[in-house]
Amino acid sequence: MLRSSQPLTGPNRKRCREDEQLLGTALGEEQRGFVIDTRSAQAAKQARMTGGGTEPKSSYPQWRRLHRPLERGRPLQESFAKLVEACNDPSASMDRWLGRLESCRWLSHVKAALSTACLAAQCMDREEASVLVHGAEGTDTTLLVTALAQVILDPSCRTLLGFQGLLEREWIEAGHPFHLRCARSAYSHARLKQEAPLFLLFLDCVWQLGRQFPFSLEFNERLLLTLFDNAYASAYGTFLCNNEKERCLCKVKESTLSLWGWLNQPAERKKYLNPLYSPNALVIWPSVEPQSIQLWQGLFFRWIRSSQYLDEAWAEIQRLVDSS
Amino acid sequence: LCHFFAQVENVRLLDRLSSRKAALGTLYLTATHVIFVENGSETRKEIWVLHSQISSIEKQATTATGCPLLIRCKNFQVIQLVIPQERDCHDIYISLIRLARPVKYEELYCFSFNPKLDKEEREQGWKLVDLNEEYNRMGIPNNYWQISDVNRDYGVCDSYPTEVYVPKSATAHIIVGSSKFRSRRRFPALSYYCKDNHASICRSSQPLSGFSARCLEDEQMLQAIRKANPGSNFIYVVDTRPKLNAMANRAAGKGYENEDNYSNIKFQFIGIENIHVMRNSLQKMLEVCELKSPSMSDFLWGLENSGWLKHIKAIMDAGIFIAKAVAEEGVSVLVHCSDGWDRTAQVCSVASLLLDPYYRTMKGFMVLIEKDWVSFGHKFNHRYGNLDGDPKEISPVIDQFIECVWQLMEQFPCAFEFNERFLIHIQHHIYSCQFGNFLCNSQKERRELKIQERTYSLWAHLWKNRADYLNPLYRSDHSQTQGTLHPRMAPCNFLYKFWSGMYNRFEKGLHPRQSVTDYLMAVKEETQQLEEELEVLRERLANLQESQLNDNKVKSKQQERSKQLGLSTSNNSLANTPQEYSNDLKSFPSRSPSQGDEEDSALILTQDNLKSSDPDLSANSDQESGVEDLSCRSPSGGGCLPSEDSGKDSDEAVFLAV
Numbered sequence: 001m002l003r004s005s006q007p008l009t010g011p012n013r014k015r016c017r018e019d020e021q022l023l024g025t026a027l028g029e030e031q032r033g034f035v036i037d038t039r040s041a042q043a044a045k046q047a048r049m050t051g052g053g054t055e056p057k058s059s060y061p062q063w064r065r066l067h068r069p070l071e072r073g074r075p076l077q078e079s080f081a082k083l084v085e086a087c088n089d090p091s092a093s094m095d096r097w098l099g100r101l102e103s104c105r106w107l108s109h110v111k112a113a114l115s116t117a118c119l120a121a122q123c124m125d126r127e128e129a130s131v132l133v134h135g136a137e138g139t140d141t142t143l144l145v146t147a148l149a150q151v152i153l154d155p156s157c158r159t160l161l162g163f164q165g166l167l168e169r170e171w172i173e174a175g176h177p178f179h180l181r182c183a184r185s186a187y188s189h190a191r192l193k194q195e196a197p198l199f200l201l202f203l204d205c206v207w208q209l210g211r212q213f214p215f216s217l218e219f220n221e222r223l224l225l226t227l228f229d230n231a232y233a234s235a236y237g238t239f240l241c242n243n244e245k246e247r248c249l250c251k252v253k254e255s256t257l258s259l260w261g262w263l264n265q266p267a268e269r270k271k272y273l274n275p276l277y278s279p280n281a282l283v284i285w286p287s288v289e290p291q292s293i294q295l296w297q298g299l300f301f302r303w304i305r306s307s308q309y310l311d312e313a314w315a316e317i318q319r320l321v322d323s324s
Numbered sequence: 325l326c327h328f329f330a331q332v333e334n335v336r337l338l339d340r341l342s343s344r345k346a347a348l349g350t351l352y353l354t355a356t357h358v359i360f361v362e363n364g365s366e367t368r369k370e371i372w373v374l375h376s377q378i379s380s381i382e383k384q385a386t387t388a389t390g391c392p393l394l395i396r397c398k399n400f401q402v403i404q405l406v407i408p409q410e411r412d413c414h415d416i417y418i419s420l421i422r423l424a425r426p427v428k429y430e431e432l433y434c435f436s437f438n439p440k441l442d443k444e445e446r447e448q449g450w451k452l453v454d455l456n457e458e459y460n461r462m463g464i465p466n467n468y469w470q471i472s473d474v475n476r477d478y479g480v481c482d483s484y485p486t487e488v489y490v491p492k493s494a495t496a497h498i499i500v501g502s503s504k505f506r507s508r509r510r511f512p513a514l515s516y517y518c519k520d521n522h523a524s525i526c527r528s529s530q531p532l533s534g535f536s537a538r539c540l541e542d543e544q545m546l547q548a549i550r551k552a553n554p555g556s557n558f559i560y561v562v563d564t565r566p567k568l569n570a571m572a573n574r575a576a577g578k579g580y581e582n583e584d585n586y587s588n589i590k591f592q593f594i595g596i597e598n599i600h601v602m603r604n605s606l607q608k609m610l611e612v613c614e615l616k617s618p619s620m621s622d623f624l625w626g627l628e629n630s631g632w633l634k635h636i637k638a639i640m641d642a643g644i645f646i647a648k649a650v651a652e653e654g655v656s657v658l659v660h661c662s663d664g665w666d667r668t669a670q671v672c673s674v675a676s677l678l679l680d681p682y683y684r685t686m687k688g689f690m691v692l693i694e695k696d697w698v699s700f701g702h703k704f705n706h707r708y709g710n711l712d713g714d715p716k717e718i719s720p721v722i723d724q725f726i727e728c729v730w731q732l733m734e735q736f737p738c739a740f741e742f743n744e745r746f747l748i749h750i751q752h753h754i755y756s757c758q759f760g761n762f763l764c765n766s767q768k769e770r771r772e773l774k775i776q777e778r779t780y781s782l783w784a785h786l787w788k789n790r791a792d793y794l795n796p797l798y799r800s801d802h803s804q805t806q807g808t809l810h811p812r813m814a815p816c817n818f819l820y821k822f823w824s825g826m827y828n829r830f831e832k833g834l835h836p837r838q839s840v841t842d843y844l845m846a847v848k849e850e851t852q853q854l855e856e857e858l859e860v861l862r863e864r865l866a867n868l869q870e871s872q873l874n875d876n877k878v879k880s881k882q883q884e885r886s887k888q889l890g891l892s893t894s895n896n897s898l899a900n901t902p903q904e905y906s907n908d909l910k911s912f913p914s915r916s917p918s919q920g921d922e923e924d925s926a927l928i929l930t931q932d933n934l935k936s937s938d939p940d941l942s943a944n945s946d947q948e949s950g951v952e953d954l955s956c957r958s959p960s961g962g963g964c965l966p967s968e969d970s971g972k973d974s975d976e977a978v979f980l981a982v
Contacts, residue, residue, distance in 0.1 A: 094633065094634045094637045094820070095628075095631075095634055096628070097628075098624045098625070098627050098628035098633070099624070099625060099628045101624055102620065102621050102624035102625055102628075105620075105621075107620045107624070108619065108620040108621060111619075111620050115905050118902060118905045119905045121902075122902050122905055126902065211836070212836045213836065213838060214836060214838055214840050215838045215840075215843070216838075276840060276843070283902075285902035285903070287833050287834050287835075287903060288903065288905065289618075289833070289834055289903070290618055290619070290620045290622070290623030290624070291613075291623070291822055291824040291828055291834055292824070292834050292835075293620065294821065297819075305819075309735060309736050309737065309738070309739075309804060310737065312737075312738055312802070312803070312804060313737035313738055313797055316737075316738055316797045316799070316802070317797065317840075317844065320796060320797075320844055320847055320848055320851070321844075321847060323851050324847045324848075324850060324851045
């Protein structure tokens with residue numbers, strides 16, 4: 001699986017031999033590959049006007065392009081803000097709750113993200129084809145898809161350590177602009193232009209996978225919540241800045257502590273383990289039917305409703321597993 | 325061999341989610357079932373559907389591939405068949421229509437079902453749930469409440485049981501007088517008594533008050549209820565109908581209690597909609613479930629438009645109100661709706677469940693249903709269509725109650741002794757008519773038909789298989805299981821989830837592939853066994869001199885067991901196949917993945933690996949496929965438990981029917 005940003009085809013349909021060659025190396029003779037473009041066909045076409053575009057079939061004959069538009073940027077942030085508002089609204093009546101939930105569109109975004117990641121995984125696992133994922137910049141929806149696809153495909157990404165490695169690789173080192181994207185979160189009225197909860201969307205999708213495959217993730221919901229917290233505000237330098245270059249300039253590694261260092265301490269680490277975990281060597285294919293996708297109550301109602309009874313249930317599960 | 329009414333070959337069974345997955349097989353019609361058996365020697369998928377379960381049959385337009393027939397079941401299974409010849413399809417259609425609409429009770433499966441128990445065992449089965457014992461457990465009879473035989477020949481109210489519990493100060497005269505002032509003669513009677521504070525829940529039907537009618541005895545009856553609670557000087561009267569409906573009833577000479585006429589009552593409307601609204605609500609929700617590849621938007625809007633979860637919440641809120649009145653205020657409550665056998669039953673049983681942890685045990689839950697639904701004359705026949713009847717009487721009343729219980733289980737995972745499967749199987753059997761508990765409309769009718777002598781009790785059957793229905797997280801000494809449950813009333817809209825385990829029960833692709841419940845039960849069982857063994861060992865060690873030898877023997881046995889446990893946990897990770905994420909991939913030649921065959925093989929319901937308690941053979945064990953091996957083991961470590969409504973038992977039914 002490869003990722004990139006959009007090709008700069010432009011309005012004149014420029015070609016780039018090196019790019020074609022590079023992609024060519026990912027495929028064997030007679031093999032076909034898929035390009036998963038996270039923009040709609042129309043948006044991708046329009047991008048040409050501003051110098052971007054898509055891989056033309058004539059220049060990349062072995063690659064088949066699939067468009068799976070995923071929301072990002074301002075609309076995604078709006079979706080998030082609306083959902084949080086709806087959850088916090090004490091006057092919300094049951095009559096209108098589902099409609100309100102729907103109009104936030106958050107769950108639709110979760111469904112779309114999971115579907116696209118599954119598609120990428122399916123191309124690789126079932127069709128045994130290589131996949132190139134890109135949107136426009138290659139820093140948002142692209143990473144969402146590649147990271148999620150790996151959780152689906154690769155059991156090592158489902159271990160606690162493996163998942164951290166995945167985050168390092170596919171989000172941090174790959175240059176997701178955390179500083180811009182995770183600026184103020186849902187309550188802020190600032191509505192910054194560059195803010196968007198892609199990383200939260202990723203965590204939500206991972207939570208969905210954990211719910212559908214309760215034995216397959218080594219880590220629990222608490223880890224996901226901790227990651228969410230630290231992406232926005234952290235005592236550690238892991239999620240600082242927007243890319244490796246900035247982190248270098250700011251001397252992040254020299255002047256801050258790593259979140260992973262703290263998480264992986266034996267005493268801390270066990271809080272994030274899933275008591276039901278049993279290494280599952282196979283690919284986990286989630287259902288993306290609407291009934292299978294649920295609102296992440298642990299996150300969205302975290303401060304609204306006590307999780308006491310569910311916590312007790314998990315404590316009981318831990319107790320049962322420990323005594324066995 | 326056995327007799328079938330009809331047999332059609334080369335029938336295709338389609339899968340709703342994946343149009344690619346179709347099974348080819350033979351369709352059989354027997355006196356009691358529709359059966360589909362897949363061709364092929366190894367993977368013989370079988371689906372058995374009782375005629376009682378059939379809700380509707382739809383013959384669709386013939387296409388090039390054949391004649392489609394859609395069977396919708398009351399347990400929400402939807403079977404899509406394609407029959408090659410139109411003539412055959414028509415015949416099956418006509419036959420099914422007749423078979424699914426029995427005219428006499430004797431046509432129902434319960435009269436031919438034979439679980440091979442002797443007369444004594446059958447009787448014992450019926451005695452498992454004893455309501456007299458239950459009222460004794462509540463602490464009755466006592467200074468305030470007593471049993472009354474005023475209805476011993478059903479002379480006062482034919483939909484009530486022969487034994488009713490009333491306040492000590494309610495004389496026969498008062499009861500009879502009150503019954504004449506109540507719709508269907510359903511006078512106020514005791515549903516639940518809280519011995520801690522003497523508050524009670526009573527139930528009745530609406531008073532025939534019209535605009536201004538009064539009845540001295542009825543007013544005395546309510547006073548008697550009030551006086552039976554020394555802790556409070558008033559009672560709540562809760563009308564579970566919307567105010568508008570109740571007012572409209574006044575024009576027909578019925579209505580509700582006027583606070584001016586009844587001393588010391590506080591009147592309250594709760595506003596649960598009637599059976600017609602509920603029937604339509606379910607219908608709309610099922611239409612959403614049948615959508616092909618719905619978007620999140622389609623689903624959420626569809627669910628909202630059905631209003632289903634809103635109704636569930638309304639019932640729950642009513643139960644919470646009553647539970648609060650009893651537990652926190654110590655005030656007695658009289659509940660009614662129109663006839664006092666639908667909404668009243670729902671609300672009283674939800675309230676009881678919240679109040680008393682006994683009803684959250686398996687036995688207690690059976691008792692609860694027996695008390696508030698069966699004995700108090702809920703019209704099972706009319707509501708669930710045992711026999712062909714008025715479609716306007718059909719309504720998912722008990723289904724809603726069962727869902728309320730599930731919603732509570734989701735909120736309080738440690739509080740119930742039983743699990744989701746228990747609820748699903750009860751719902752299944754309410755419609756299956758395989759057992760006699762839920763036949764007819766009243767105790768009177770059931771006794772006339774001699775149900776207990778001619779059929780078997782579901783409760784005995786469930787009790788026998790109770791290991792499958794346990795909740796591993798339940799501990800009777802856990803804080804969640806003590807005392808009253810306190811679900812938040814508002815705002816908790818978001819807490820109500822769509823119950824895909826019930827309404828998409830047969831869609832294997834939708835559910836988590838790995839059952840946490842079964843895994844934890846297996847773990848618990850293993851731990852218990854090991855602990856018991858350890859105890860035995862300790863004793864032996866203390867007693868015997870050749871302890872060394874025995875130690876070695878047992879160690880290898882223990883290793884074997886833990887190896888088995890290890891084995892089965894890794895079996896959890898059974899492959900599953902991806903659903904259709906994209907139409908674009910169809911054009912590529914895809915390998916037929918071996919993993920896909922494994923998933924299908926998990927669906928195979930041969931007698932050997934059937935979940936013992938699964939009433940419906942098409943109910944999948946896919947959810948539990950990971951722990952199949954372990955769950956098949958009985959506590960004694962033997963082979964698989966004999967399957968319940970297995971293929972062979974049902975063959976017997978076929979023989980018998982002929």
